[in-house]
Amino acid sequence: MKLIFLGPPGAGKGTQAVKIAARFGIAHISTGDMLRAEIREGTELGNAAKSLIDRGELVPDDVILGMVKNRIQREDCKNGFLFDGFPRTIAQAEALEAISAIDHVINLDVPVERLISRISGRRMCPDCGAAYHVSTRESGACDCGATLYQRDDDKEETVRNRLVVYERSTKPLIDYYAGKGLLHTISGDADIDTVDARIREVISK
Numbered sequence: 001m002k003l004i005f006l007g008p009p010g011a012g013k014g015t016q017a018v019k020i021a022a023r024f025g026i027a028h029i030s031t032g033d034m035l036r037a038e039i040r041e042g043t044e045l046g047n048a049a050k051s052l053i054d055r056g057e058l059v060p061d062d063v064i065l066g067m068v069k070n071r072i073q074r075e076d077c078k079n080g081f082l083f084d085g086f087p088r089t090i091a092q093a094e095a096l097e098a099i100s101a102i103d104h105v106i107n108l109d110v111p112v113e114r115l116i117s118r119i120s121g122r123r124m125c126p127d128c129g130a131a132y133h134v135s136t137r138e139s140g141a142c143d144c145g146a147t148l149y150q151r152d153d154d155k156e157e158t159v160r161n162r163l164v165v166y167e168r169s170t171k172p173l174i175d176y177y178a179g180k181g182l183l184h185t186i187s188g189d190a191d192i193d194t195v196d197a198r199i200r201e202v203i204s205k
């Protein structure tokens with residue numbers, strides 16, 4: 001099974017992707033997580049990507065495509081994979097089409113005014129990648145024990161630019177995949193388990 005999760009920042013792609021990938025035994029491929037790992041390791045790619053990410057801009061298509069092509073060769077992708085945050089441009093989608101067929105594209109739809117509060121309250125675990133919201137995690141600690149942090153690009157000013165970039169570069173993918181008959185739009189404005197059930201229903205059909 002090969003899936004794409006589409007949607008604006010804060011739609012819940014990462015949260016849902018973890019659940020669906022585990023349930024179907026497929027690899028969860030988050031290009032954002034891959035880039036953050038490169039930054040943490042201080043690689044040349046990570047250093048070049050950091051300033052773009054911190055400004056809420058996209059990393060160039062050729063860099064992303066190079067990472068993705070390598071990633072899908074790995075053993076854990078043999079049953080399939082779920083792209084979270086990729087593709088983000090029409091050029092990326094066209095390049096993906098040349099290397100792999102996709103079964104379903106899930107578009108998580110959440111009203112814009114909800115996105116800002118979701119992202120600016122988001123706190124991440126540096127160890128296991130889990131995401132929480134400040135309103136429900138006053139302790140500031142992850143279930144795994146690590147201290148949560150706020151992503152630099154989750155600050156409100158950057159979030160606003162990420163939404164502009166989404167509208168300009170990524171939203172056109174909705175029509176692109178609708179035209180190919182692959183798109184399923186699901187409301188992501190509900191609790192985590194409800195959205196998970198909606199996604200499972202669509203991809204199990």
Ligand code: AMP
Nearest residue numbers: 031032033053057058059064085086088
């Ligand atoms: P995410 O964790 O998916 O929100 O990604 C964080 C940031 O990484 C984005 O705001 C972009 O700067 C960069 N990024 C992640 N995936 C891509 C992609 N497919 N194309 C370009 N930039 C990306």
